[in-house]
Structures are given as C-alpha cells and as structure tokens.
Amino acid sequence: MSLEEFTSTVDGSEVTVAQGTxxxxxxxxxxxxxxxxINGELKDLATVIQPxxxxxxxxxxxxxxxNVLRHSAAHVMAQAVQQLRPDAKLGIGPYIKxxxxxxxxxxxxxxxxxxxxxxxxxLKIVNQNQKFERQVVDPDEARQAMADEPYKLELIExxxxxxxxxxxxxxxxxxxGAGEMTLYNNVDRKSEDVVWKDLCRGPHLPNTKLxxxxxxxTRSAAAYWRGNENNKxxxxxxxxxxxxxxxxxxxxxxxxxxxxxxxxxxxxxxxxFSFPDELGSGLPxxxxxxxxxxxxxxxxxxxxxxxxxxxxxxxxxxxxxxxFHTSGHLPYYxxxxxxxxxxxxxxxxxxxxxxxGQEYRLKxxxxxxxxxxxxxxGRSYRELPMRLFEFGHVYRYEKSGVVHGLTRVRGFAQDDSxxxxxxxxxxxxxxxxxxxxxxxxxxxxxxxxxxxLSTRDPESDKFIGTDEQWEEATKVxxxxxxxxxxxxxxxxxxxxxxxxxxxxxxxxxxxRTWQMSTVQYDFNQPARFGLEYQAADGTRQEPVMIHxxxxxxxxxxxxxxxEHYAGAFPAWLAPEQVRLVPVAEAFNDYMAxxxxxxxxxxxxxxxxxxxxxxxxxxxxxxxxxxxxxxIAGGEDVEAGAVSFRFRDGSTDNGIPVAEAVERIVGAIERxxx
RNA sequence: GCCCCCGUAGCUCAGUGGUAGAGCGCCAUCUUGGUAAGAUGGAGGUCACGGGAUCGAUUCCCGUCGGGGGCUCCA
Numbered sequence: 001m002s003l004e005e006f007t008s009t010v011d012g013s014e015v016t017v018a019q020g021t022x023x024x025x026x027x028x029x030x031x032x033x034x035x036x037x038i039n040g041e042l043k044d045l046a047t048v049i050q051p052x053x054x055x056x057x058x059x060x061x062x063x064x065x066x067n068v069l070r071h072s073a074a075h076v077m078a079q080a081v082q083q084l085r086p087d088a089k090l091g092i093g094p095y096i097k098x099x100x101x102x103x104x105x106x107x108x109x110x111x112x113x114x115x116x117x118x119x120x121x122x123l124k125i126v127n128q129n130q131k132f133e134r135q136v137v138d139p140d141e142a143r144q145a146m147a148d149e150p151y152k153l154e155l156i157e158x159x160x161x162x163x164x165x166x167x168x169x170x171x172x173x174x175x176x177g178a179g180e181m182t183l184y185n186n187v188d189r190k191s192e193d194v195v196w197k198d199l200c201r202g203p204h205l206p207n208t209k210l211x212x213x214x215x216x217x218t219r220s221a222a223a224y225w226r227g228n229e230n231n232k233x234x235x236x237x238x239x240x241x242x243x244x245x246x247x248x249x250x251x252x253x254x255x256x257x258x259x260x261x262x263x264x265x266x267x268x269x270x271x272x273f274s275f276p277d278e279l280g281s282g283l284p285x286x287x288x289x290x291x292x293x294x295x296x297x298x299x300x301x302x303x304x305x306x307x308x309x310x311x312x313x314x315x316x317x318x319x320x321x322x323x324f325h326t327s328g329h330l331p332y333y334x335x336x337x338x339x340x341x342x343x344x345x346x347x348x349x350x351x352x353x354x355x356x357g358q359e360y361r362l363k364x365x366x367x368x369x370x371x372x373x374x375x376x377x378g379r380s381y382r383e384l385p386m387r388l389f390e391f392g393h394v395y396r397y398e399k400s401g402v403v404h405g406l407t408r409v410r411g412f413a414q415d416d417s418x419x420x421x422x423x424x425x426x427x428x429x430x431x432x433x434x435x436x437x438x439x440x441x442x443x444x445x446x447x448x449x450x451x452x453l454s455t456r457d458p459e460s461d462k463f464i465g466t467d468e469q470w471e472e473a474t475k476v477x478x479x480x481x482x483x484x485x486x487x488x489x490x491x492x493x494x495x496x497x498x499x500x501x502x503x504x505x506x507x508x509x510x511x512r513t514w515q516m517s518t519v520q521y522d523f524n525q526p527a528r529f530g531l532e533y534q535a536a537d538g539t540r541q542e543p544v545m546i547h548x549x550x551x552x553x554x555x556x557x558x559x560x561x562x563e564h565y566a567g568a569f570p571a572w573l574a575p576e577q578v579r580l581v582p583v584a585e586a587f588n589d590y591m592a593x594x595x596x597x598x599x600x601x602x603x604x605x606x607x608x609x610x611x612x613x614x615x616x617x618x619x620x621x622x623x624x625x626x627x628x629x630x631i632a633g634g635e636d637v638e639a640g641a642v643s644f645r646f647r648d649g650s651t652d653n654g655i656p657v658a659e660a661v662e663r664i665v666g667a668i669e670r671x672x673x
Numbered sequence: 674g675c676c677c678c679c680g681u682a683g684c685u686c687a688g689u690g691g692u693a694g695a696g697c698g699c700c701a702u703c704u705u706g707g708u709a710a711g712a713u714g715g716a717g718g719u720c721a722c723g724g725g726a727u728c729g730a731u732u733c734c735c736g737u738c739g740g741g742g743g744c745u746c747c748a
Contacts, residue, residue, distance in 0.1 A: 109677055221743030222676030229745045233676055236743070268684075277721075277739050333748055365748060399674050399746065408747080496748045515747080584706045611704075612711090619709035633707055645708055653707090
C-alpha cells in the first residue's frame with residue numbers, strides 16, 4: 001500500500017483504494033448504483049472516499065434509491081417548468097411516497113395540457129443526460145445564486161436563524177441541509193454550462209439519463225406556502241417516477257385497481273347508498289342493500305356492547321346551545337358546528353322583539369348529553385364503572401373542500417360510549433375499551449391499521465387542564481397502547497381540547513388514512529358538568545370519563561369496509577347472501593323450494609327466475625358479488641341436490657339440499673370469509 | 674374555506690351556436706339444459722339550477738348548487 005492508498009470498507013469488505021477515488025469509481029461496473037451510503041449517510045456518487053470510510057451501494061430500486069430518483073425527477077420537472085414559465089418562482093420539491101411534487105409561484109395555474117407539455121420537456125432534459133453537480137456554498141453565495149427566488153431566500157434566512165432549516169416547512173429539510181448549505185447544478189454535457197440550479201441538500205442521481213422514460217406527471221393542485229393557510233397558495237405539480245417503464249405501468253395498474261375499489265364507485269354500482277343533491281353535501285342516504293349492511297353492523301356492535309357491560313341509552317339530535325358552552329365545545333369548535341336555530345322569538349307589530357328566542361344547536365358530539373344522564377341522580381362508587389352507549393347521530397359543519405364520500409360527511413352516527421370511572425379504575429377501563437375495539441375490528445376482518453397517540457401541544461392554548469392532568473392521562477393511554485404491541489405513531493398536538501386520545505387509523509383503497517376508533521381520556525368535562533359520585537368513605541369525588549367510539553363513525557367504517565372487501569362482503573354482512581340460478585326454466589319450482597328452506601333459516605336469498613339465459617344469470621350473480629350462487633339442473637334435481645358456485649369461480653357440485661343449507665347457515669353464523 | 678377541473682338517459686361516456694347520441698341497465702315479445710353477455714323491438718333527457726350577451730344556448734359569460742383532485746382542517 002503506497003502513500004496514495006488507504007483502506008476503506010466497501011459493502012462490508014476491506015478494500016484498498018487510491019486517494020481521490022470517488023464512489024462512482026467504486027461502482028463503475030454497477031449502473032444500478034445511483035448513490036452511496038457513506039458512514040451511514042446518503043452521498044452523491046461523486047463523493048471522494050476518505051480513509052476509513054464505510055461505503056455501501058444504494059441501488060435505484062431500493063427505498064433510498066427510489067427517493068433519490070424521485071427527488072432528481074422533481075428537479076428535472078422544475079427545470080422544465082421554468083423553461084415553460086420563465087417567471088415561475090420555486091417553492092419546495094421533495095420526494096413523497098411513490099413520487100414527488102414541486103411547488104411554484106406562477107401567474108396562471110397549470111392546465112392538463114401544460115402537464116403533457118412539461119412531460120415532453122422533461123424527457124428532453126432526461127435525454128440530454130445532464131450532470132447533477134453538488135456545490136457547497138456559504139449563505140452569501142446561496143443568496144446570490146438564489147437572488148431571483150424569493151421563497152428560496154426565505155428558506156436560506158430560516159436556515160441561518162436559530163435552529164436548523166429542518167423544521168422550517170414540510171419538506172424544507174430536503175432543500176436546506178442542517179449543516180452546510182449546498183446548491184445542485186444541472187450541467188450540460190457538451191457545453192459544460194450550468195443550465196439550471198436549485199438550493200438543495202441532495203443527494204441526487206449522477207445524471208438525468210437514469211430517470212429514463214419511467215415518469216409521469218399526475219396532477220396539479222394548489223398548496224399553501226410552508227403549509228400555512230395564511231400564506232400564499234402556490235401551484236403544486238405531483239409526479240411519479242420509477243426505475244423502469246414496467247414499474248411505472250405496474251404502479252398505474254395499482255392505481256386503477258384502487259379506483260375500482262373506491263367505495264363511492266362501488267356504493268353506486270352495488271346500490272348501497274347515494275348522496276342526493278337535494279339533501280346537501282356530505283349527507284348520505286342508505287338504500288335497502290346498504291341498509292342491510294349498516295343494520296348488521298349495528299346489531300352486532302350493539303350486542304357486543306351489552307356483552308361488555310355497556311348500557312344502551314338514547315339522546316336527541318339537538319339541544320339548547322348552553323349545553324355546549326358548559327361542555328366547552330362551543331368556545332373551541334363553533335366553526336365546526338352548524339349555526340344556531342333560533343326558536344320561540346316573539347315580535348310586536350313593529351317587528352321589535354318582545355320575547356327573546358332560544359338558540360338550539362344540532363349536536364356535534366354526544367358526551368354532554370351522556371353527562372346529563374350521569375348527573376340525573378346521585379351516583380355511588382358502587383355503580384362505577386358506569387358505561388353509557390348509543391348510536392349517537394352527530395352533525396358537523398365540515399368545510400366544503402373536505403367532504404369525501406362516506407369517509408368525511410356532515411351527518412353521521414357514532415357508536416359512542418362514555419365510561420365514568422374512578423381515577424384508579426381508569427387504566428383498566430382504557431385497556432378494556434382498547435381490547436374491545438381490537439376484537440371488533442378483527443370480527444370485521446380489518447387488519448390494515450395502526451394506532452396513533454394524540455397528545456397536546458404545550459405551546460397552544462387550545463388545551464385545557466393542568467400539566468399534571470395531561471401527563472397522567474397521556475401516560476395511561478400510552479402504556480395501554482404499547483401493551484397491544486401494535487405500531488404506535490405519535491401525533492403531537494392532535495389531542496382534543498379536553499384530553500389525549502388513542503385512535504385506530506385505517507387505510508382506504510387510495511392510500512388515504514382515516515381515523516376510525518378512538519379512546520379519549522377526559523378529566524375536563526366531569527369538572528365542567530360538576531359530575532360526582534359518593535365514595536366508600538362518604539366523600540364526594542369527581543369521576544374520570546373515557547370517551548370511546550369503536551367504529552368511529554358507522555358511515556366511515558362502512559365506507560372503509562366496502563373498500564377493504566372491494567364490495568365482496570363476507571356472507572354475514574352481504575346484502576344478498578345466496579343467489580339461486582336454475583339451469584333452465586323447468587327448475588324454477590325446485591329452486592323456489594330451496595329458497596324457502598334458506599329463508600326459513602334467516603338467509604337473505606334471491607331466486608333468479610328472470611327470462612335471462614343461464615350464462616347471463618351466472619354473470620349477473622358474479623357482478624353482484626353474491627357470496628353463494630346455487631345452481632340446479634336435471635342432475636341436481638334427480639339427486640335432491642344443488643351445485644355451489646363461489647365468488648372466485650370455483651364450484652362444488654351435487655351437494656344435498658339439506659347439507660347445502662347447513663353449510664351456508666353455518667358460515668353466516670360463524671361470520672366466515 | 675382556498676386553488677384547479679368537472680356536471681348530457683338509472684350507470685359509463687360521445688357530441689353540437691340551429692332544442693341530442695352510444696354501450697350497459699330498464700320494459701315487452703320470442704327465447705332458456707351446466708358456470709361471466711341469446712335475439713328483436715320499445716320507453717327513457719327542461720343537456721344540474723338561475724341569470725346574461727346572441728335572431729337563436731345543452732354549447733359562450735357570470736352566479737348558485739353538487740362532484741372530483743390537492744392544500745388547510747378534522748372534538
């Protein structure tokens with residue numbers, strides 16, 4: 001080993017390298033290596049290896065490699081945008097799941113035609129095989145280089161100030177590194193000119209060629225600068241990028257499949273529910289078939305609640321608004337409650353008010369009313385835990401832009417409960433509730449979810465109660481949540497004003513997550529309502545209340561279920577459980593008898609005695625996603641049997657009718673599928 | 674709430690400055706024998722609603738309502 005050589009660790013092996021060797025030279029044979037992880041940090045391939053460095057290859061199809069690919073694609077897009085719209089000012093442009101975006105301040109929003117044109121311009125840049133070149137700069141040089149980019153200048157100032165740039169804005173850490181400041185220059189191969197540059201921490205692909213033609217611009221939308229609605233709206237373009245054209249096609253196929261599962265689409269196709277314009281935005285109606293699913297859900301959940309020690313109660317949809325001042329909701333959440341209804345106001349002939357009216361509010365939550373039930377008479381510690389439960393219909397004035405199918409509506413039913421417990425009973429009750437919830441989710445076949453722990457933001461004045469109260473409540477929830485062994489994601493600042501929350505977050509077909517079940521620890525409302533019970537020692541004590549919604553919202557849960565099963569519900573939930581298809585008209589009567597036998601056992605069954613021919617009837621049963629299709633022709637009739645056809649197309653022929661009935665009834669009772 | 678896009682038959686969608694079309698579905702008749710589309714015929718639309726410019730609007734402009742994609746929000 002000469003003086004100009006030293007050893008480094010390359011992909012786990014000791015290797016002798018010459019001074020000045022770059023990572024690119026180490027991987028010159030491996031075109032799929034796009035960046036290197038040097039001593040644990042992602043670096044450009046142009047990075048020079050130092051003595052003792054530990055170097056690992058990062059390939060374009062690895063998670064880190066894909067992120068770099070997408071980040072570089074974002075740069076290429078931004079370059080194209082500034083060619084198309086020279087006045088476009090750059091916002092931030094990070095990679096995201098499956099793709100990237102870049103924000104621009106432009107005079108005119110982008111049109112779909114613009115996106116097509118930008119894709120073409122990007123392809124040109126890709127084919128020019130520009131080099132990505134890293135340049136370390138000091139803040140003054142950065143300011144000079146970004147003199148025409150006001151948003152970048154803002155980021156430079158934020159990075160220069162106290163703390164790092166990492167927290168300046170969502171994605172801003174991609175722009176401005178915590179340590180040294182860097183520019184990335186796009187360099188033309190032939191002229192060696194810098195054709196475009198951006199303030200960016202990197203790393204990037206060595207060249208644009210690696211992006212190939214496996215990218216697409218997917219949509220444009222507005223987004224507030226630095227995620228704050230008081231800031232200017234920039235125009236954001238989303239794109240996706242993959243190592244190969246095949247990967248891109250597979251991704252697009254996944255999106256198309258997700259679209260087919262969309263509950264809004266399936267809800268119409270399967271005749272489950274609709275959103276009549278006449279009712280207003282976010283107000284669904286359930287059709288007979290959707291009504292069956294909803295009722296099965298409710299029946300099951302009601303039964304389970306009673307088994308778990310809950311008492312079924314009932315409360316009205318509206319109340320005088322004073323109640324929500326007492327609870328603390330109106331001062332904090334007036335914006336998300338429907339405006340007041342004024343009643344009983346009286347006037348004289350001149351129109352002057354002679355008797356002031358009374359304001360009523362549609363309720364946005366059930367807890368205040370349950371509190372009144374608790375308070376309706378004196379309570380003993382012997383009654384605790386006291387668990388009140390109902391399907392409470394609540395109405396929330398959701399902003400027009402956020403209403404979405406069944407998953408974000410303005411009127412919905414919560415399977416809402418409030419457990420009133422002593423402070424000492426609280427941990428066990430939280431555990432009881434969480435176990436109950438996880439059991440229910442399992443019964444409904446839900447498995448794609450994680451837990452979230454929402455806590456208060458100590459900086460915000462939205463949250464009421466003392467530090468000690470918050471600490472204790474949070475500790476209880478956190479401990480119980482951790483004991484489940486499920487993934488637990490922190491959600492700082494996401495708590496309700498009255499206490500912290502554990503929630504179950506489920507993913508829909510399009511990958512959006514929705515809050516389903518919640519367990520909330522509340523030490524505020526009992527005080528506000530003056531709730532108390534008499535303890536064993538004769539003193540009056542304040543209970544703790546624990547809010548819990550198991551489905552969350554029946555509507556949202558149903559929507560997520562539709563997508564989870566892609567409309568092919570397990571038999572116990574399916575609106576139509578059995579479709580009977582005679583091979584020919586001559587067997588209609590035989591099938592009618594089978595239908596009777598099933599119906600007598602409580603099975604939801606439909607005989608297809610239409611004038612369609614046999615194959616069409618099979619097709620219809622299949623399209624309707626009925627769990628069991630029973631078929632009978634001459635052979636079956638002679639044997640006193642029927643033939644099964646399942647949703648996957650498989651069959652089981654010649655099953656005696658009595659056995660077929662038992663099989664179906666058994667599967668429904670066991671909630672199979 | 675903000676930005677952009679969209680609204681034609683029950684559904685999916687063509688189309689046009691001179692009051693409209695397809696496929697599926699629906700209805701009728703003829704059909705009906707083994708696992709995803711039998712044939713023929715028919716009905717069905719104030720082209721979301723309101724206003725404006727035009728000789729004339731479903732088409733162009735404005736507003737309202739509703740939907741979609743994001744952003745912000747989500748007790």
